[in-house]
Amino acid sequence: MASGDREESKCCFKEWMTTQEEDLSELFQALTVEPENIDQLKQLAEKSITHFQDYIKRRNKLAHKDISAYFAPNWCSPWENSLLWVAGCRPSLFFRLVYALSGSEVESNLTEFLLGTKEGYLGEVMSSTQLLMINALQSKTISEEERLTMKLAALQEDIADQPIAMIAKGLSKVGEMNGEVEKVLDNHGRQMVKVLEEADGLRMNTLKELVKILSPLQAVDFLVASKKLHLCVHNWGRQRDQKLGRKEIDEEC
Template sequence: LKALNQNENDGNLTDNTCAQLVERSLDSFLEYIEKRAQLDISGLFSPSWNTALENSLLWITGCRPSPYIRLTYALCGSQVEYQLSEIIQGLARGNLGQILATQLRMINNLHIKTIEEEEKLSSQLAGLQENIADQPIAMVAKRMSRVGESSGNVDHALDELESSMANILQEADKLRLSTLKELLAILTPLQGVDFLVASKKLHLCMHKWGKTRDNRQGRR
């Protein structure tokens, strides 16, 4: 991140270098998705390594993909304002401050499609959560003489529930990855690096801010 910032500030990022950085970031994200697919599914919905703030913002164990696009819009607006004098003088840096109207239309279409896919997955997850109040789990719990005692029927039902949750997680991760790929394909390599640096900074800041709030509340 420091190296990216330094190169970006010095204007030393070529299109080829930026393209390599974007590709490396996508490869890292794919590797992360593949590795965590092997982890305990229930633990991923409220990971212990996250702060309370981060966990409160999770969507199917991660970030909603639609904020990728909201962040892009925010960066476009802030950089246009920041670089207004340069833009007027025709001094283009090629970053998100100089995004084209055609790119914005494509990003808007991606935004709409992504939100629709998010809603489908959210609905599927809601259905799984509602199943807890249905047969057989709720009725077995009602009939138990001792609260929480072992039950083969419940274990089987919970195994099926976790399997279904894992499937939804896989679909959510696919959506996160595909949205990121499509967004970066719309942006130029330099704009892509611009976005990736900002998103990484946001992620790190949210973690730091969350730790500060946890300490303040005596949670950690």
């Protein structure tokens, strides 16, 4: 049963990556073929957010059974894992992406203007009101992110506190497990699950708020870029791993 839980966690992630690939394809299609169909853009952005919410709900349920698997998942490459913050991306990353996109598109719009071509939507219509709202949301998000970073740090330090240190010190054989150790570690795990739930909540809310501020066209442009970035990071990490000769394990889902 326990082994099955970790398998299920891995499948949950793999299915989420497949869903993102499908969503990306639909979003990209809408953006390039029918960018004037606002209703379709809105509906696809909402669908994308619903899929993220479904994934979060499912993995939070699984995390109760084996939380530590999520903090350094063996279904991701070490490189991808080195980028993780509380078992996922940093919500502040969304803003860096919006700024990177809007900056580059201001430039590319200039080129388009000069060349008479057209691509990209974020730079084009970002109003000062939007920039102010995004800036306010960013500040709020960063302070929440810092609060959770501190909460996780405290949990990591707790391991040196009583009773853990005392149990370790008192054991006759290093690494010996007993009922007391199990109880302390189970409790530690429950605290980690809470931090994960809060972090996922922050990721979800930040995404929702951001999409509300952006126009449907900008939102879809942002979602396309963020999904593409996530899929690229995942695949680049795997490719670098293969180059480094790391064995792939449990490839099947």
